[in-house]
Amino acid sequence: MTNVPVEGIAIPEVAHPEPQNNWRKYFSFSTDHKVIGIQYLVTSFVFFLIGGLLSMVIRAELITPQADLIDRTLYNSMFTMHGTIMIFLWIFPSLVGLANYLVPLMIGARDMAFPRLNAAAFWMVPVFGILLMTSYFLPAGTAQAGWWSYPPVSTQNPTDSVITGEFVWILAVAISGVSSIMGAVNFVTTIVRMRAPGMTFFRMPVYVWTVFSAQIIQLAALPALTAGAIMLLFDVAAGTAFFNPDKGGNPVLFQHFFWFYSHPAVYVMVLPIFGVFSEIFPVYSRKPLFGYRVVAVSSLLITTVSVLVWVHHMYASGTPGWMRMLFMATTMLVAVPTGIKVFAWVATIWKGKLRLNTPMLFCLGALIMFVFAGITGVMLASVPIDIHVNNTYFVVGHFHYIVYGTITMGMFAAIYHWFPKMTGRMYYEGLGKLHFALAFIGVNLNFFPMHPLGLQGMLRRVSSYEPEYAFWNVVASIGAFLLGMSTIPFILNMVGAWVQGKPAPDNPWRAIGLEWLVSSPPPVENFEELPVVVSGPYGYGKSDPLVENAAALKEG
Amino acid sequence: MDSSISTEKPDVAIAPHAAHAHEEDHAGNSMFGFIIFLLSESVIFLSFFAGYILVKTTTPNWLPPGVSGLEVSKPAINTVVLVASSFVAYFAERALKKENLLVFRLLWLLTMAMGAYFLVGQAIEWSELEFGFSDGVFGGLFYLLTGFHGLHVLTGILLMGIMLFKSFVPNNYAGGHTGVDATSLFWHFVDVIWIILFILIYIWQ
Numbered sequence: 022m023t024n025v026p027v028e029g030i031a032i033p034e035v036a037h038p039e040p041q042n043n044w045r046k047y048f049s050f051s052t053d054h055k056v057i058g059i060q061y062l063v064t065s066f067v068f069f070l071i072g073g074l075l076s077m078v079i080r081a082e083l084i085t086p087q088a089d090l091i092d093r094t095l096y097n098s099m100f101t102m103h104g105t106i107m108i109f110l111w112i113f114p115s116l117v118g119l120a121n122y123l124v125p126l127m128i129g130a131r132d133m134a135f136p137r138l139n140a141a142a143f144w145m146v147p148v149f150g151i152l153l154m155t156s157y158f159l160p161a162g163t164a165q166a167g168w169w170s171y172p173p174v175s176t177q178n179p180t181d182s183v184i185t186g187e188f189v190w191i192l193a194v195a196i197s198g199v200s201s202i203m204g205a206v207n208f209v210t211t212i213v214r215m216r217a218p219g220m221t222f223f224r225m226p227v228y229v230w231t232v233f234s235a236q237i238i239q240l241a242a243l244p245a246l247t248a249g250a251i252m253l254l255f256d257v258a259a260g261t262a263f264f265n266p267d268k269g270g271n272p273v274l275f276q277h278f279f280w281f282y283s284h285p286a287v288y289v290m291v292l293p294i295f296g297v298f299s300e301i302f303p304v305y306s307r308k309p310l311f312g313y314r315v316v317a318v319s320s321l322l323i324t325t326v327s328v329l330v331w332v333h334h335m336y337a338s339g340t341p342g343w344m345r346m347l348f349m350a351t352t353m354l355v356a357v358p359t360g361i362k363v364f365a366w367v368a369t370i371w372k373g374k375l376r377l378n379t380p381m382l383f384c385l386g387a388l389i390m391f392v393f394a395g396i397t398g399v400m401l402a403s404v405p406i407d408i409h410v411n412n413t414y415f416v417v418g419h420f421h422y423i424v425y426g427t428i429t430m431g432m433f434a435a436i437y438h439w440f441p442k443m444t445g446r447m448y449y450e451g452l453g454k455l456h457f458a459l460a461f462i463g464v465n466l467n468f469f470p471m472h473p474l475g476l477q478g479m480l481r482r483v484s485s486y487e488p489e490y491a492f493w494n495v496v497a498s499i500g501a502f503l504l505g506m507s508t509i510p511f512i513l514n515m516v517g518a519w520v521q522g523k524p525a526p527d528n529p530w531r532a533i534g535l536e537w538l539v540s541s542p543p544p545v546e547n548f549e550e551l552p553v554v555v556s557g558p559y560g561y562g563k564s565d566p567l568v569e570n571a572a573a574l575k576e577g
Numbered sequence: 578m579d580s581s582i583s584t585e586k587p588d589v590a591i592a593p594h595a596a597h598a599h600e601e602d603h604a605g606n607s608m609f610g611f612i613i614f615l616l617s618e619s620v621i622f623l624s625f626f627a628g629y630i631l632v633k634t635t636t637p638n639w640l641p642p643g644v645s646g647l648e649v650s651k652p653a654i655n656t657v658v659l660v661a662s663s664f665v666a667y668f669a670e671r672a673l674k675k676e677n678l679l680v681f682r683l684l685w686l687l688t689m690a691m692g693a694y695f696l697v698g699q700a701i702e703w704s705e706l707e708f709g710f711s712d713g714v715f716g717g718l719f720y721l722l723t724g725f726h727g728l729h730v731l732t733g734i735l736l737m738g739i740m741l742f743k744s745f746v747p748n749n750y751a752g753g754h755t756g757v758d759a760t761s762l763f764w765h766f767v768d769v770i771w772i773i774l775f776i777l778i779y780i781w782q
Contacts, residue, residue, distance in 0.1 A: 134606045202617055210610040214602070240617040248624035252721065261710060261717035263628075269636050269714040274628055281624070 039524055040445025040542060050144070052136035053545060054125050057143050059443060061118025062436070064143075065111050068150055069429075072106035073505055075099050080467075080501035083494050088485040096484040097165035098157075098186065104168030105153065105190065108286075109197045112428055114146050116293045117204050119435055120232045122443060124208065126536035127226050129217025129554065131546045134210040138203050145200035149193050156189040164190035167482060169279055172264035172272045176256045183258060191254045198247050205239035208232060217535070219554035226534055226558040227310065227317050231296030234320035235289045242282045242328055249278025273338050280331035288327040291391075291423060292320055294431035295362055298384050301438055302366050304532045305381035306373025309559040312365045319358035326355050336404055337411040345404045352402035356395065363392060378530075379453030383434035386461045390426030394419055397472065415475025421468040425504070430460065433511065440518070441525030445541040448522060452514040459507030466500025533560055604755040611759045615766050622770050625725065626777060629718050641712040646782045647719075648702075655698040656775050659730075662691035663768045666737075670761045673754055678744060681757075685741050688764065692734045699727055722774055729767045736760040 046056055047063070079099055082090040091099070121139065125132055133139045156163040163186040166175035175187050212233045216225070252263040253275060262268030264275045303310045310316060332340055332348040340348075366388060375381065397419040400406045410416060433456070440448050470493035475481075479490045486494070528537040535554070539547055633639055640646070669684035703720075710720045740757050743749050 131601075135610060202614070205617070206610045206614050209613055210606050214606050214609055240613060241620060244617055244620035245624040248621050248628065251725075252628070252717075255710075255717065255721070259711060261721075262714050263632075263717050263721075265714075269632075269638055270717075271632055271635065271714070274631055277631070278624060278628070 050140055052132070052140050054121050054133045054136065054139060055443070055543060057139055058118045058120075058122025060143055061114050061121060061146065064146055064150075065114035065118060068106050068110035069115070070508070071154075072103050072111055073508065075103040075106070076501060077505050079103060080498040082484050083486075084498040086486050086488045086491055086494075091484070093484055094162065094165065097482070098163040100482055101164050101167050101190075102153070105164075105194070106150075107424065108168060108290075109194060110146065110150050110153070112290050112424060112432075113197070113201065115432055116235075116290060116428075117142075117201075119297075119432070119439075120208065120293060123439065123536060124211060124229055124232055125215070126539065126543060126547055127229050127534060128212060128215065128220050129535050129548065129552045130211060130215035131548065131551075133207050134215055135207050139207050142200045142203040142207070145196050145203075149196040149200070152189060152196065153193040156186045159184060159186055159189065161185040169283070170253065171279075172253065172256060172275050173266075175253065176264065178257070185257065187257050188254070191250050191257065195247070195250055195254075198243055198250070201239050201243055205236040205243075208236040209240065212236075217548075217551050217554055221554075223314060223317065224554050224557050225317070226296070227299035227313065227320070228293065228296030230317040231292040231294075231299070231320045234324040235292040237321075237324050238285045238289050238292075238327060242285045245278050246282035249275050249282075252278075273335070276335050276338055277331070280334040281328070284331040284334060285324075285327040287423065288323055290428050292323065294387070294428050294435075295320065297431050297435040297438075298366055298388060299362075300532075300534070301380050301384045301434055302369045303559050303561055304438075304530050305376045305378060305384075306370050307376075307561050308369055308373040309561050310365065311368035311371075312361070313557060313559055316362055316365045319361045322358040323355060326351060326358070330355060333402055333407070336407045349402055349404050353399060356399055359395065363388070363395070378437075379448070379450060379457060380434045380438035382454065382457045383430050383437065383460075386457065386464075387427050387430035387434060390422050390430065390464065394422035394427060397422065410475050412480055413475035414471040414479045414481055417481045418468050418471030418475060421471070422464075426464050426468065430464070433457075433460070436515075438530070439536075440515070441529045442536060442541050442543070444519050444522070445525055446518050446522035447525045447529065448514050448518040452510045452517075456507055456510040456514065459503055459510070463500050463504030463507050467497050467504050468500070470494070470497040470500070534558055607755050608759060611762070615763065619766070619770070622725075622773075625718075625722055626773065629722065629777060632714050632718065636714060638713070640715050641708045644708050644715075647779055649779050651698065651702060652775065652779050655695050656771065658691050658698075659695045659768055659771055662688045662695075663765050665691065666761045666764045670754075670757060673744075673757055682741060682744055685737060685744075689734050689737045689741070692730055692737075692764075696727060696730055696734075699723060719778060722778065726767070726771055726774055729763075729770070733760065733764050733767050736763060 046053075047060055049056075051057060051060075078091065079096070082088065082096060088096070121133070121143075124130075159182070161178070161180040161182040161184065164170065164175070166187060170187065170190065178185050178187075212225075212229060222230075252261070255261040256263055256265060256270075262270040264270045264272045266272060299310055299316060330348055330352040332344060333352045336345050336348075370385075377385075397415070401410070401416065401419055437448055437453055440446075474490055474493045474497075477490065479486055479494075525541045527539065527541050529541075530537075535552060536543070538552065665684050666688045669681050669688060672678075672680035672684060703723075708716045708719075710716055737760055740760050743756065
């Protein structure tokens, strides 16, 4: 890699036309995967802001030991809605949006396999979100049983109303499930059957591998949650007794259904972010991804193992000892393919010519926090530690290092990295770095204190606590407000740059991948002529890829 | 800043003639998508079955009070009819492939009628049972499993109706018959699920 300049942002000094932006198309029933991708991203970000505001109220309540800001019923509904919105309306749809935008471009397809299905799957997201929000106007109030909705708490109905918050919650989550299955069918079909000529599986970017693996989990595990949700809905609305122990039902059965999906769902969320890391580290290090094949296949290994570990969420649910041991072993096994990835990223960065642009900073930050979350994850997989910290803030801390520290930060990295491709304009680097600094400090101030709090025994989902927990709670709340503030420079950056940012070249990062071959933003059908792929996706440092490709074409 | 950077292109080459060799196979995509959708559907049923086995093996008072068990003979006849309908659907599909539209329509109609017979049989069985949907966990699981399966049978009949209607549209099957293939596959799937369900609920009492 001697002939490739590495300093700064490499925007060639050539005139680029002002990108035309017809914003109305984003409000229409478009079947273009790129429009749908951006529809997903913007819609999910709006819900991210709503979920974030709810968390601000929660952290404001927890700044003092007494429950003095909101009553407990409202507090219960707030953490329930915060969790539900962040998981089902921010993380899932934003990841699907990114994949929608990128996958067809990366594999050399003109669109997804089923464009109308794709659009229908998107439009279910705002329907789901609005339905969920309407429960704030119900006489019975919103759901209050947390995002996991365990019976018997979730099946209690002290009001006379049949349409309870829980009822609406289950319906809304069911719509989200249908949308996810439609999306998964579309992604798997697209990746298996729509790749450009020459794009073998082992020439696909790792990002596509991770989306593929994640969507297989959706197909294999989400129906279990659907089954559980159907039964819970009947228990709530029709008086059945599937999970009611008084009439012979088994509440732990719901936990099995729930975690059979919701544990692998963590990998549905985090695998595409691993893909983002695998795309961004090589570009900003100017080095090929270390161990490409192993990294690619490790995604499928994670997929396989992920559906064999769900009982580790149920160590304290009366699970027999032998079963706990079995699931402790399988859970720790996940660390192997995950560890392979972490080592590959570190080896990719190692001795690379690093460019610390905003996407790289977000990725490095997210990787550090992922390693931390991985360590606490192995701790939680251990039965004795889990029994000690079960249902405490330790779990909340671990979980948020994954969902914010890794996934959300990784998502920001992806948005900054592909922003020039999506909009045809460059974002503002200074605002991006300010966003990163505030977010990185905010995440750690917010979520690190939860670990000592949990070890000391502070339970989660409470609005009041013993005064000895006050110090770390104040620190966590300050971190939360800082984290909330960090979103402001992001919004300013995205809106400002999209409206009047500097026009972006087709390939501002000098990245290697099919999506950088097309104009910014890409034309409607992506490629005027479908590309023929002749080598792998990470040829950084080669003397001249074009010469090598031409030679390969001649030979082949 | 180096102007040479703009020459670095992604690691691909363009072959102008390749596009023609890479026509999209829409029918193949649809069939592939439908198969993985069915695999996903089967996980819902497997989840219900797993739940059924778990609850049956761990609940002391499994059957509702006053209920001694389920009558097997009528559901057994229903099972035979449903399984036989799968073969009829298969021969209908073959007739269509040989472009024998008349035989296709007759056999397809017969499959629908056998499906309808199954549904009516199940409705009669439901009306005669002494326990309801909310009578303990057995009542719930029984109606949930048979009802959810029945919903699939009904969906299959509706899909077959649409395909039958489409067979009267001139030249509709000129470009292939993915819809009929997919419906037929769905029908076989519904049959296999019923066999497992029948063994689980009626035989293993």
